[in-house]
Amino acid sequence: xxxxxxxxxxxxxxxxxxxxxxxxxxxxxxxxxxxxxxxxxxxxxxxxxxxxxxxxxxxxxxxxxxxxxxxxxxxxxxxxxxxxxxxxxxxxxxxxxxxxxxxxxxxxxxxxxxxxxxxxxxxxxxxxxxxxxxxxxxxxxxxxxxxxxxxxxxxxxxxxxxxxxxxxxxxxxxxxxxxxxxxxxxxxxxxxxxxxxxxxxxxxxxxxxxxxxxxxxxxxxxxxxxxxxxxxxxxxxxxxxxxxxxxxxxxxxxxxxxxxxxxxxxxxxxxxxxxxxxxxxxxxxxxxxxxxxxxxxxxxxxxxxxxxxxxxxxxxxxxxxxxxxxxxxxxxxxxxxxxxxxxxxxxxxxxxxxxxxxxxxxxxxxxxxxxxxxxxxxxxxxxxxxxxxxxxxxxxxxxxxxxxxxx
Amino acid sequence: xxxxxxxxxxxxxxxxxxxxxxxxxxxxxxxxxxxxxxxxxxxxxxxxxxxxxxxxxxxxxxxxxxxxxxxxxxxxxxxxxxxxxxxxxxxxxxxxxxxxxxxxxxxxxxxxxxxxxxxxxxxxxxxxxxxxxxxxxxxxxxxxxxxxxxxxxxxxxxxxxxxxxxxxxxxxxxxxxxxxxxxxxxxxxxxxxxxxxxxxxxxxxxxxxxxxxxxxxxxxxxxxxxxxxxxxxxxxxxxxxxxxxxxxxxxxxxxxxxxxxxxxxxxxxxxxxxxxxxxxxxxxxxxxxxxxxxxxxxxxxxxxxxxxxxxxxxxxxxxxxxxxxxxxxxxxxxxxxxxxxxxxxxxxxxxxxxxxxxxxxxxxxxxxxxxxxxxxxxxxxxxxxxxxxxxxxxxxxxxxxxxxxxxxxxxxxxxxxxxxxxxxxxxxxxxxxxxxxxx
Numbered sequence: 001x002x003x004x005x006x007x008x009x010x011x012x013x014x015x016x017x018x019x020x021x022x023x024x025x026x027x028x029x030x031x032x033x034x035x036x037x038x039x040x041x042x043x044x045x046x047x048x049x050x051x052x053x054x055x056x057x058x059x060x061x062x063x064x065x066x067x068x069x070x071x072x073x074x075x076x077x078x079x080x081x082x083x084x085x086x087x088x089x090x091x092x093x094x095x096x097x098x099x100x101x102x103x104x105x106x107x108x109x110x111x112x113x114x115x116x117x118x119x120x121x122x123x124x125x126x127x128x129x130x131x132x133x134x135x136x137x138x139x140x141x142x143x144x145x146x147x148x149x150x151x152x153x154x155x156x157x158x159x160x161x162x163x164x165x166x167x168x169x170x171x172x173x174x175x176x177x178x179x180x181x182x183x184x185x186x187x188x189x190x191x192x193x194x195x196x197x198x199x200x201x202x203x204x205x206x207x208x209x210x211x212x213x214x215x216x217x218x219x220x221x222x223x224x225x226x227x228x229x230x231x232x233x234x235x236x237x238x239x240x241x242x243x244x245x246x247x248x249x250x251x252x253x254x255x256x257x258x259x260x261x262x263x264x265x266x267x268x269x270x271x272x273x274x275x276x277x278x279x280x281x282x283x284x285x286x287x288x289x290x291x292x293x294x295x296x297x298x299x300x301x302x303x304x305x306x307x308x309x310x311x312x313x314x315x316x317x318x319x320x321x322x323x324x325x326x327x328x329x330x331x332x333x334x335x336x337x338x339x340x341x342x343x344x345x346x347x348x349x350x351x352x353x354x355x356x357x358x359x360x361x362x363x364x365x366x367x368x369x370x371x372x373x374x375x376x377x378x379x380x381x382x383x384x385x386x387x388x389x390x391x392x393x394x395x396x397x398x399x400x401x402x403x404x405x406x407x
Numbered sequence: 408x409x410x411x412x413x414x415x416x417x418x419x420x421x422x423x424x425x426x427x428x429x430x431x432x433x434x435x436x437x438x439x440x441x442x443x444x445x446x447x448x449x450x451x452x453x454x455x456x457x458x459x460x461x462x463x464x465x466x467x468x469x470x471x472x473x474x475x476x477x478x479x480x481x482x483x484x485x486x487x488x489x490x491x492x493x494x495x496x497x498x499x500x501x502x503x504x505x506x507x508x509x510x511x512x513x514x515x516x517x518x519x520x521x522x523x524x525x526x527x528x529x530x531x532x533x534x535x536x537x538x539x540x541x542x543x544x545x546x547x548x549x550x551x552x553x554x555x556x557x558x559x560x561x562x563x564x565x566x567x568x569x570x571x572x573x574x575x576x577x578x579x580x581x582x583x584x585x586x587x588x589x590x591x592x593x594x595x596x597x598x599x600x601x602x603x604x605x606x607x608x609x610x611x612x613x614x615x616x617x618x619x620x621x622x623x624x625x626x627x628x629x630x631x632x633x634x635x636x637x638x639x640x641x642x643x644x645x646x647x648x649x650x651x652x653x654x655x656x657x658x659x660x661x662x663x664x665x666x667x668x669x670x671x672x673x674x675x676x677x678x679x680x681x682x683x684x685x686x687x688x689x690x691x692x693x694x695x696x697x698x699x700x701x702x703x704x705x706x707x708x709x710x711x712x713x714x715x716x717x718x719x720x721x722x723x724x725x726x727x728x729x730x731x732x733x734x735x736x737x738x739x740x741x742x743x744x745x746x747x748x749x750x751x752x753x754x755x756x757x758x759x760x761x762x763x764x765x766x767x768x769x770x771x772x773x774x775x776x777x778x779x780x781x782x783x784x785x786x787x788x789x790x791x792x793x794x795x796x797x798x799x800x801x802x803x804x805x806x807x808x809x810x811x812x813x814x815x816x817x818x819x820x821x822x823x824x825x826x827x828x829x830x831x832x833x834x835x836x837x838x839x840x841x842x843x844x845x846x
Contacts, residue, residue, distance in 0.1 A: 019737040026730050260525065286723065292440065300733075303741070
């Protein structure tokens with residue numbers, strides 16, 4: 001391979017080569033960091049809640065005034081909802097998955113313990129909760145109707161039993177069967193028996209690095225009737241009927257009592273889209289910037305190489321006249337670009353890793369997998385080869401006869 | 408001279424349309440991407456109350472004590488909000504020019520017309536000082552009075568939006584609103600007011616809309632109105648009932664003080680520390696006084712109002728702009744070296760280096776200006792795109808103002824001219840003799 005002439009030619013056009021090399025290095029650094037962020041955000045938005053999202057409808061209910069008979073009102077609403085056609089089951093809660101609002105508790109194993117063992121999200125549910133959410137019980141049992149207590153706002157009745165998720169159970173009692181054990185909640189100052197363990201129920205908070213991100217799958221269900229002026233009705237519809245059930249349920253609730261505001265009703269699928277809207281936006285913006293970046297870099301290489309070709313028409317003609325084949329000319333430009341890109345890539349990998357290191361300290365960001373940098377480097381090398389192809393082909397088509405003509 | 412160079416620049420650019428377009432496109436795309444993200448970033452980092460951001464202070468008091476280690480460290484995060492006990496303690500101290508405790512709550516409003524359904528009205532419970540403190544503009548009426556605060560009066564200041572909805576925009580001062588089956592007398596109607604970010608309460612929705620009704624704090628507490636914001640009870644057990652919750656160590660109130668001078672702020676810091684020390688003496692706090700007083704800007708920085716996402720986007724898009732500029736620089740270099748012959752002739756005919764330098768720089772500036780215009784169009788398109796992509800609260804940040812337009816075009820021209828410096832310098836150092844010989 002004729003590296004000598006290529007390098008000496010590059011020396012005569014140092015700045016051009018450096019500009020292309022630096023450009024490729026920065027492109028590589030941005031590209032692999034952006035793709036890394038994209039991959040993480042996509043994964044974030046795909047985390048399962050553990051519920052049958054497509055068939056669950058959430059209705060936000062706010063009573064107008066301060067009704068004193070909340071217990072009766074709640075039972076009336078739930079009876080109406082459960083008796084509707086297309087409804088599998090329903091219950092009332094303080095929050096729902098993907099809502100980004102709720103309560104958390106610190107749990108201990110006994111009252112004497114100084115620091116808490118685990119943090120958890122609190123979901124209020126009656127004996128219909130598991131079926132409505134479509135949760136999978138992996139140990140123990142569901143709440144019984146007797147265990148479900150009244151919980152008026154501002155009261156603090158200790159729970160008679162709790163159900164925990166698998167992740168929370170493993171944090172509290174690693175390697176043991178949590179069902180049958182007890183946990184102590186500092187807030188309620190009471191030891192409550194764990195009666196069941198469900199496979200999965202995500203906390204209501206979904207933000208990347210935000211509240212709840214450290215205990216994403218640690219949830220706890222407490223058996224209460226949610227008798228509050230503000231709450232959520234969760235309704236499990238038969239497959240495919242969620243939207244119809246949502247409309248009908250709103251109408252039915254208004255028929256039962258008009259003195260209320262149904263501020264917002266949605267399926268959990270819609271709640272997911274809303275919860276991750278900004279993450280999806282970030283993914284799309286970064287994707288567009290990456291695409292533009294690749295295009296700009298590629299066109300830049302095409303433009304610059306074309307100029308180099310145009311400048312060296314005569315030399316190329318002479319080389320052709322002296323016996324260089326077309327392939328040799330193409331290979332010349334490809335080797336040239338490869339050398340620049342290789343140096344650029346090495347710089348780019350370093351830049352990518354240091355950019356990521358800085359982002360790890362400045363933001364809630366994980367360490368970049370080195371594989372990303374290597375894949376990015378291969379991509380940038382290929383991009384260079386592809387971009388240089390067209391000018392190289394044009395160079396190869398310069399006729400040897402050009403050498404004989406005056407400039 | 409300038410117009411002559413401009414003419415030359417335009418001719419030169421016309422001679423190689425493809426290359427010119429490539430340069431303009433590269434700069435346009437880079438500027439478009441970076442200005443789109445910068446607009447969002449600037450809006451997030453904006454000072455919501457520039458006249459008074461150094462005079463309004465958020466108060467933080469540690470009523471939970473040091474965390475795990477048992478030792479207080481300087482970066483121990485203080486609770487974002489304060490407890491009822493501490494808020495009342497500070498209200499009664501009257502140590503600031505103006506002060507208010509507040510929290511976010513809400514109502515169901517039942518319209519006078521029984522055929523209309525009730526609707527939701529987010530509200531803020533606060534003291535009358537809130538309005539002059541935060542320079543809240545009034546369309547009709549005034550804030551309620553100090554006597555209303557003390558007398559727990561059922562009065563309300565409503566937003567312009569709610570006034571439009573319920574009273575059709577007419578002066579509703581003196582009229583009554585039925586909020587959760589209680590009658591409230593309207594004393595004032597706000598004019599348009601939307602601080603971005605909503606600095607006085609950053610819980611839940613930092614760029615969200617202001618509340619639609621404001622009522623006396625004392626009234627809200629008497630009516631046992633629960634908070635619609637965050638309520639954090641971490642440490643101690645809470646006694647049952649409203650009173651139990653109210654007098655617990657749960658934090659769910661914001662507390663703001665207006666302190667016009669640095670001396671006032673210093674004195675208030677002292678008062679705050681004394682208060683916490685007093686609580687320690689009384690046995691309520693088992694740790695040394697730990698308090699903070701932050702003005703609006705410090706408060707916004709401490710609460711990370713500018714999201715990591717916005718920072719990442721700005722970083723990525725400005726790196727992208729750098730690539731675009733390098734790209735344009737390479738193309739300019741190629742273009743100028745391709746015209747070495749021309750420049751040689753001009754030099755031989757008597758143009759000095761400065762003239763060549765000036766001419767080429769103006770050419771770069773023209774490319775920059777054109778790129779800036781393309782970038783402006785792309786920024787507008789980008790912001791429109793973001794409005795569709797991002798959540799509703801973030802769309803408040805996608806406003807393209809006069810300043811943004813200026814910054815966009817200005818950045819393009821300056822950055823491109825800077826990128827053109829090296830190619831231009833090379834052009835100015837072309838040896839006329841060599842070029843003429845080669846011909």
